[in-house]
Amino acid sequence: MIEFVFTPDDVARVRFAFSPLCEMVRSLRVLADPSGHALHLPWVHAVRPRLRGLGIEPLREVVPPAGYYPDFLTPPPVGPLPDLDAELDIVRATPPEAVAAELLFTEGGAPPSRTRLLMAADPERTLQTLVDLLERYWAVAVEPFWPRIRDLLEGDVLRRTNALAVEGAAGVFGDLHDAVSWRSGTLHVDRRWSFRGGLAGRGLMLVPSVFVWPNVSVMVPPYQAMLSYPPNGVATLWETGPAAGDRKDALAALIGRRRAELLTALATPASTTELARRMDVTAGAVSQHLGVLRACGLVTGHRMGRRVLYVRTPAGDALAQS
Template sequence: MIEFVFAPEDVARVRFAFSPLWEMVRSLRVLADPSGHALHLPWVRTVRPRLRGLGLEPLQEVVLPAGYIPDFLTPPPGTPLPELGAELEIVRATPPEVVAAELRWATRGSHPAPARLAMAADPERTLAHLADLLERYWEVAMEPFWPRVRDLLDGDVLRRAGALTAEGAAGVFGDLHGAVTWRAGTLTVDRPWRFRGELAGRGILLVPSAFVWPQVSVMVPPYQPMLSYPPRGAATLWETGRPDDDRAGALAALIGRRRAELLSALATPASTTDLARRTGVTAGAVSQHLGVLRACGLVSGHRMGRRVLYVRTAAGDALAGAQRSDARASSRGGAGVPPGP
C-alpha cells in the first residue's frame, strides 16, 4: 500500500502533466502482453508488423510485461507539455551509476536476468543504445497515433483541473481510479509494495496515460511524487465511425443528426480533427456545427497550446444523457476497427 500524506501546501501543489516518453515506455508493456491490455488490441495489430527488424530486444528486456520498470526510463515530466526530444535528453543525462543500480534492482525473492546484468556492466553504452531505440520506436509505433492520444490526455487534464478548482483534492481523486482513495488528507494507492511518507511541500504530479490502462503507476521520493492513471474516456481511443447512443434518435430529432452525433461524441473532450475522424464528417462541417452548439450553450471550447478542445457544458451533458454514456465508455472492454496513421 502506498500512502502520500498531504499538508495544506501540498494540496495547492497538485498539478498535471503528460509525457510522450511515459506513453512510449508503457506501450512496450502493452506489446509484450496484449491480453492484459485488451483495450489497445487494434493498435497492437496495426503496429506489430511495422516493428519487424527494429531490434527492440534490449528495450523488451528492460521493460518487462509486469514488475519494475527502471525509473531512469520514465523521469517525471518537468513541464505540463514536454517534448519527446527534451525528455530523451533527460534520459541520456542519467548518471551511469544510477543506470547500473536500477538495471540490477529486482523485487524481493527474485534476481535480475543475465541480460540485464550484462547491460548493467556497461551502463554508458547501454543508456545510449536504449535512448536510440526509444527514438526509433517512437517514429514507427507512436508518432503516427500521438495526435489522438494527446487529445485524450488533454481532455482529461481539462476536466480534472476544473474539478480541482471547483471541489479541491476530493474532486480530483474521488473518481480517479478504483485503486486510489482520498481520505482525511491522505492519498492511498493499492499497490503490492509499501510506502508511507509526507509530501513535504512538493505536492504531487498527476500524469494521465492511455497505455497505463487498466492499472495505475506510482513514483515515490527521491523522485518527484507522481501518480499515473488511465484518462477518462480511454475506451474511445481507437474507435472510429459515428457514435452509437440509445438516445440518438430523439436527440437528432431535436437538434439535427450531425449535431446530435457531435454532442454524443463529446462524452470526452475532443478537438475538431478528432471529432471529424470519429464521426466521418469534414473538419469544416464539424466547426460549423460546433459553432451552433456553442451558441446554444451546449459545448465550450478551451485552448490547449495551439489546439482547441471542445467539451460539453452541464446543459450539454443533461441533453446527451452524459452519466449513462460515461458509464458505457468506462466499462466497454473492446475497441473499434484498427487505427490508421
Template sequence: MLELAFSAQDLAHTRFAFSPVWEAVASVRVLRQPGDYALHLPWVKETRARIGEAGLDIGLLADLVAGARLPGFLAATPVTPVPELAGELAELRDIPAALVRRSLDELDPPRSAALNKFYRDPAAGLDRLADLVEAYWRLAVEPHWSRIRALLEGDILYRSRLLVEGGADALLNDLSPMVSWKDGTLTVAHAHVSSSLPLEGCGLVLVPSVFVWPKVFSKTDSPWQPVLRYPPRGVATLWERGGSPTSGALAAVIGRTRAILLTELDAPASTTELARRTRLTAGGVSQHLGVLRAAGLVSAHRAGRSVLYSRTNAADGLMATSGQVDC
C-alpha cells in the first residue's frame, strides 16, 4: 500500500495529463498477460495479428515491462497536458545514461541479454528503444488512437467538473476503487508497494490510461514529478461495436435516438465516437446533439482537437427518474 501525504502546495500543483508513450508501454503488458486484462481481448487478438504480419520483434519492450516494477525512464511523467508521440520519444532519447542504469538496477533479476546490452550502452539502447516504441505504436495503438484519445480527454473533462463541483474530496475519491482520499492522504492499494511518502510540494500528475485497467500504476521516482495512472471513466465501452440499452420511458419522451445518445454520454464523447458506438451518421449525431444542447440536456466543451459532449445535471436527473442511472 502506498500513502501519499499532500500539503496545500501539493494540491495546488496537482494536474491532469495523458501520455501516448505510456499507452504503448502499458499495452505491451496487456499483450504479455491478456488473462489479466480481459476487457482488452478484442484488441489483443487484432494487435497480435498485426505484429505477426509485420514481423516486428518487441522483445526489448517486453523485457522492460516483465516485472512488477517498471523502469522509471520508460515512460517519464508528461510535462504537458496533451503531449505528442514525437515529443515524448525525443525526451526518451535524451534520458541520462546514469538514470537508465539506475532504473535497470532496480528491476527484478535476472536481466535478459537484451537488457544487459542496453545497460552497457544506454545511449544506443535508448535510440533502439525509441525506434521500437514508434514502430510498435504505429501497429498497436495508432489505429485506435482517436478513440482512445477521446476517452482520455472525456475523462479529464468529467473529473475537472467533479473538482469544480465537489473539490479535491470528490475528485480524488472517484479515481478508482483502489484509490482513496482522507485527511490529506491519498492511499493507493498496490500489491507490491508498501511506503508512506510526503509529496513535498511537487504535487501529483493524474494520468488516465486505458491499458492500466483494471489496475492503477504509480511512480514516485526522482527526478520525475510523482504520477498516478488510473483507468478512465467509460473504458468498458472502448472496444464495443454496438450501443447501450436505453429506457423505453425516456425514449417515449425525447425520442429513441436522443435517448440512445444520452445513454452513451455516461462519459463525455465526441460526435465521431458517438457515431461509431451507435452506428448513426456523424451528421445525424450532430443534429440530435444540437437539439439536446438547446434543451439544456447536453453541454459541449473543446478538449484539444476535439469537441466533447457531456450530459448536464438536468439530463442526469431525467435519466435517474427514468431508471437509467443510479444516483
C-alpha cells in the first residue's frame, strides 16, 4: 500500500500534467503484453508492422511487461504542456551512476540479466542508445496517434482541474481509480509494494495516461511524487464512426441528429478534431454544430495552449441525460 500524507501546503500543490515520454514508455508494455491491455488492441495491430527492423530490443529489455523499469526513463513532467524534446533532454542528463544503478535494480533481489549487466557496464553509451531508440519509436508508433491521445488527456486534465477548484482534493481523488482512495488527508494507493510518508511541501503531480490502463503507476520521493492513472473516457480512444449507444429520439428531434450526437459525445471534453474523428464527419461540420450548441448555452470552450476543448455546460448535461 502506498500512503501519501498531505499537509495543507501539499493539497494546494496538487497539479496536473501529461507526458509524451511516459506514454511512449508505457506503450512498450502494451506491445509486450497485449492480452493485459486489451483495450489497446487496435493500436497494437496498427503498430506492429511498423516496428519491423526498428531494432527496439534494448528498449524491450529495460521495459519489461510488468514490474519495475528504470525511473530515469520517465521523469515527472516539469510543466502542464508536454514537450517531448525537453523530456528527452532530461533523460540525456541522467548521471551515469544513476543509469547504472537503476539498470541493475531488480524487484525481489533477483540477479539482473546478462544483457542488463552489459548495459550497466557502459551507462553513457547505453543512455544514448536508449534515447535514440525512443526517438525512432516515437516517430512510427506513437506520434501518428498523438493527436487523439492528447485530446483525451487534455480533456481529463480540464475536467479534474474544475473538480479540484469546486470540490477540493476529495473531488479529484473520489473517482480517479478503484485502487485510489482519499481518507482524512491521506491518499491511499493499492500497490504491491509499500511506502508511507509526506510530500515535503512539494505536493503531488497527477498525470493521466492512456497506456497505463487498466492500472495506476506511482513515483515516490525523493523524486517528485507522481500518480499516473487512466483518463476518463479512455474506452473511446480507438473508436471510429458515430459514438456507440442508443441516441434518444426526442433529443434528436429537438436539436437535430448530429447535434444530439455531439452533445452525447461531450460527456468527456474533446476538441473539434477529436469529435470529427469519432463521428466520422468533417471538422468544419463539427465547428458549425458546436457554434449552435454554444449559442444555446449547452456547451462551452476552454483554451489549453493553442487548442480549444469543448465541454457540456450544466444545461447541456441536463438535456443529454434527461
